[in-house]
Amino acid sequence: MTLACVDIGSTFTKAAFVDPATGRLLATAQAPTTLDDVVRGVLAATADHPDTPVIACSSAGGGLRLAVVGYEELISAEAGHRAALSAGARVVHVAAGVLDAPGLAALRDARPDVVLLVGGTDGGEASVLRANAAALVSAASLQGPGASARVPGGSGVLPWSVPVVLAGNVAVRDEVAEVLRRGGLPVHEADNVLPDIGRLAPESARAAIRTVFLEHVIGGDRLSTDPRLRSWVRAVTPDAVLEGVTVLARVLAPEAVSVVVVDVGGATTDVYCVPDPDAEQATLGREAVGIPARRRTVEGDLGVSWSVDALRVAAAVEGLPAPGDEPLHLGEAAATVALRRHLRAEAGYGAGGASARSAGLVVLSGGVFRHADPAAVDRVIARVAADAGGAGSVLGGTPVVVDRRYVLAAVGLLAAEHPEGARALASSLLRSGDEVTAP
Structure with missing residues (x-):
């Protein structure tokens, strides 16, 4: 059996074709997201596997x-x-x-x-x-x-x-x-x-x-009136990715290291932190509110296409060099600013918010990293790691994996009904040969 795990993004619709029993990734494909009717984009992304059942997440629109x-x-x-x-x-x-x-x-x-x-x-x-x-x-x-x-x-x-x-x-x-x-x-x-x-x-x-x-x-008519959309979509994309990051953290147990994921997209840059994969409520908390064990920040002004003008402004506010038009440079700026903001949010949690600063694994995701030359991505990682004023406290000396096959959303989509397949697919990210170590 094969499942098409599809992420309907703001710019592109990505499909990962997976054997849900074994977690084996069989193929990947993508097509532009068709915002007038997102179903057309899904059909285009899965055109080479037209009879494959689809499960999906969406951040379109x-x-x-x-x-x-x-x-x-x-x-x-x-x-x-x-x-x-x-x-x-x-x-x-x-x-x-x-x-x-x-x-x-x-x-x-x-x-x-x-x-x-x-x-x-x-x-x-x-x-x-x-x-x-x-x-x-x-x-x-x-x-x-x-x-x-x-x-x-x-x-x-x-x-x-x-x-x-x-x-x-x-x-x-x-x-x-x-x-x-x-x-x-x-x-x-x-x-x-x-x-x-x-x-x-x-x-x-x-x-x-x-x-x-x-x-x-999904059930309304904003994205499509095609009834197939509702049967496909299981979650909003960041929720699926958060589940995928949680599965990845469990794969790394019993080391129980913190996992930080930076996902640079066309409309937003999301940062995920899973410091404790076995508990939903952290033991250390702010006096008034408490700390969620799985944490995520969404930066709506740090996209590399839809919100690129706002990204340039945000980079300037942070004192970063103007990123120019090259997608990887935009991705570098988005990742750096997003990590800095995430760390500031973590600092607000008090003593229990230090996990992102002691990450045992960092994952970079997003098309700007997936489609770039690996050597160029390594240079970006080195520059972000050298950002001693902010993100360097996460990346400096920490193993970094580039999710070149974009499996974390697929892992999250599989997690509920195919947990073993989800774990195997998450493990493949660690074996993919994309790991580097930032200096």
Whole structure:
């Protein structure tokens, strides 16, 4: 049996043809992503294997855009933010406190596909969660051109509604969910992302976010009206890659080294860190929120095609040389800035956030690395490693693997139903001969 593991990206659609029982990679192919109907791009990428079953992930059109609405910026909203990132979403807005008219306008302008509504520990504060549910209902209650929605603190033109994942205080979950449903908003209930101070519990919210992605993004008509798309897609791409990185970390056990992956794409650059593959909750945590054991940052301004102008600005802000137009130089800039930002985010976790700085393996992924001359990639690795002000603390002297065959997304797609095949495919990345050691 062969499966086509397909990643529908913002620029290219990549296919890996795998024997799911053995994890053997049989072939790879790619085609431009056809954003008017992404199914055409999938069919083009799999044209040489037309009868092969497809399982897929997608980040086309920017992937899953998610906004977090919480009670307090440094506690519940931050917990929701971390849970959203772990679910493979691109967090486009974070709001804290009661939503007033300007707050709702900013939320609408962020154009999220879903709102993650959080607030309060279990049995704790509930008034802000109730108020924000009412504000979202008010914003959706008067639909149509020119409709006005009155919201707390003012009024304005806001004919807008969005699916909601409710993951706050469980003591009022049923009540708040009923308010949202009566207001006509699609609601997916989850356990509290912050059930108690210092304890982050993202898994239930992650599952609900994945459901929303499949029902409202993949199941809608934004990417395609072809019913095959919904039968193919299992996850948003960063969620699949995170699963793949987790499998890779387990393959490296019992050494239990930290794994860091830098995935440079056309629209974003994502950095993944799996410091402890056997636990979902780290033992060391920030006093208020806690630390997720699997961590990911998404940099929406560091793509090498869709957001290349923003990448140049970001490189300048970091004091890096202008990257020019050569794809590998753009990839070098994106990887360096993304690693620096990830390390700054890790520093915010306190003592428990040091794992990325002591990585035992770094994986570089993305077309700019896959398609470049290996010697040129080695030079890029050396330059990034020499970046003593930031990324060098990760890459200096650390083994680096270039995912030239782009298997991590495929590993993640296989993980649930074909775990042994997923482990074997992840192991092949370590045996592929692409390993180098940065100086």
